[in-house]
Amino acid sequence: MSPFTSSKIRLTSRPEGKPTPEDFSIDQVAHGELEPGQVRVSNEFISVDPYMRGRMNAGRSYVKPYGLGETITGGAVGRVVQSAADDLPEGTAVLHQHGWTDAVQDDASTFQAVPELDGLPLSLYLGLLGMPGLTAYVGLTRVAELRPGDSLFVSGAAGAVGTAVGQIARQLGAARLIGSAGSAEKVSLLKDKYGFDVALNYRDAPIREQLVRALEHEGVDVFYDNVGGDHLEAALEVMNDFGRLALCGAISSYNATERPAGPDNMGNMVTRRLRMQGFIVAEVASEHPEVTEEFRERMTGWLSAGDVTAEETVVEGLEHTVDAFVDMMRGGNTGKMVVRVG
Structure with a gap:
């Protein structure tokens, strides 16, 4: 030694x-x-x-x-x-x-x-078996309280947490998955490999415009946010009544040197009776001590069965x-x- x-x-x-x-x-x-x-x-x-x-x-x-x-x-x-x-x-x-x-x-x-x-x-x-996977799981199950049949919009859906969110949501019974990503290759991956029903390249046009057009007057029940900024604004535009927004990250502003502008449609929080909650995975896991072991057992099973892909x-x-x-x-x-x- x-x-x-x-x-x-x-x-x-x-x-x-x-x-x-x-x-x-x-x-x-x-x-x-x-x-x-x-x-x-x-x-x-x-x-x-x-x-x-x-x-x-x-x-x-x-x-x-x-x-x-x-x-x-x-x-x-x-x-x-x-x-x-x-x-x-x-x-x-x-x-x-x-x-x-x-x-x-x-x-x-x-x-x-x-x-x-x-x-x-x-x-x-x-x-998937670590912090990103646990973050996805607690955000969906303990914060957004995803229910079978819900429609879900995930910002930054091709990232570490985003790919976990989409796959876990499908295992939990989400009926429709909508995701955003930053390239045509990632959009294809979301649709072809991960089974997203709608995938949008946020570099093609303002994400708010794309999302409204893609949903064709249908709304979403849950928004899982990894990006913030214009994606949060876009989600507020399409949330169904009593929708839930779980704010995990805001990577769009992490390198900002000036204060970013806030969403201009925050009034929808009131008129649609929405619930928005930011969360830190360690704090949620501490409040729900059973969730870490629950997550590991379920994720290990999903991985072993091939239901979830890393x-x-x-x-x-x-x-x-x-x-x-x-x-x-x-x-x-x-x-x-x-x-x-x-």
């Missing part, structure tokens, strides 16, 4: 607008001998996620900002390569939040052992993590964006 060196990606300056590689550094960190209760983990995949952009700012958010000079923490999966902890022997697959690094040494309590599923990669614990965009190499993050923020991913470390 000799000392070793790891590579870590740190935040060196707070981005103004879109992040650039100059806002980060890759540094070598030396680690000493393992202490009792510690393990060393070699990462296989690390996650890049939209919420990380908010943590790069100094202002108030629902989670503490990254400090300058700190490693970018977040989801990662790997394997224990050396252990001084009885409950995590060598070879154990683990999920953790140590983030953008090729290897990590820390107390065993900061790692969670995860079962390896036949034929499925560990990266799924960063996607969509991933895999970038090779720790040194390309920042590129992957920047590309993900401008919609360059389909499904979950992960970085394969090795």
Whole structure:
């Protein structure tokens, strides 16, 4: 259990607008001998996620900002390569939040052992079996309270959370799926692979106009929002009476340097008796302690039966993590964006 060196990606300056590689550094960190209760983990995949952009700012958010000079923490999966902890022997697959690094040494309590599923990669614990999948599930079941027969509109439907939302909604009995995406290829994917009834390219024309035209005077019961801005405005235009809006993210404004304009049709909240709720997945899971295990059991069953498909965009190499993050923020991913470390 000799000392070793790891590579870590740190935040060196707070981005103004879109992040650039100059806002980060890759540094070598030396680690000493393992202490009792510690393990060393070699990462296989690390996650890049939209919420990380908010943590790069100094202002108030629902989670503490990254400090300058700190490693970018977040989801990662790997394997224990050396252990001084009885409950995590060598070879154990683990999920953790140590983030953008090729290897990590820390107390065993900061790692969670995860079962390896036949034929499925560990990266799924960063996607459908991880935070994006759980976010989709709690947003649909505990926030929007999706019911069989509902019509659902998902903004950013080809992303990590969006692809999970559409598939889970279908398993829960949604009657009609409408989704938006940012390219013709993604629109085709939503319709041909994921069974969306309507898929719209928001770059073709204003999404509000496209949505009204596509629905032909029919409304939607549930809106699951990953984008915000013009997509929220579009949804308010087509919601049925007593519709529910679950606000998960607003990626359209994460790199904004000026305050974005608000929807001009908020009056529909009153006239149609709508319910809108923003949510943080960790808080909902804390309020509903049963939901995490419920989600894992159902999602594992759906994956094993082939009822749900994992969509991933895999970038090779720790040194390309920042590129992957920047590309993900401008919609360059389909499904979950992960970085394969090795």
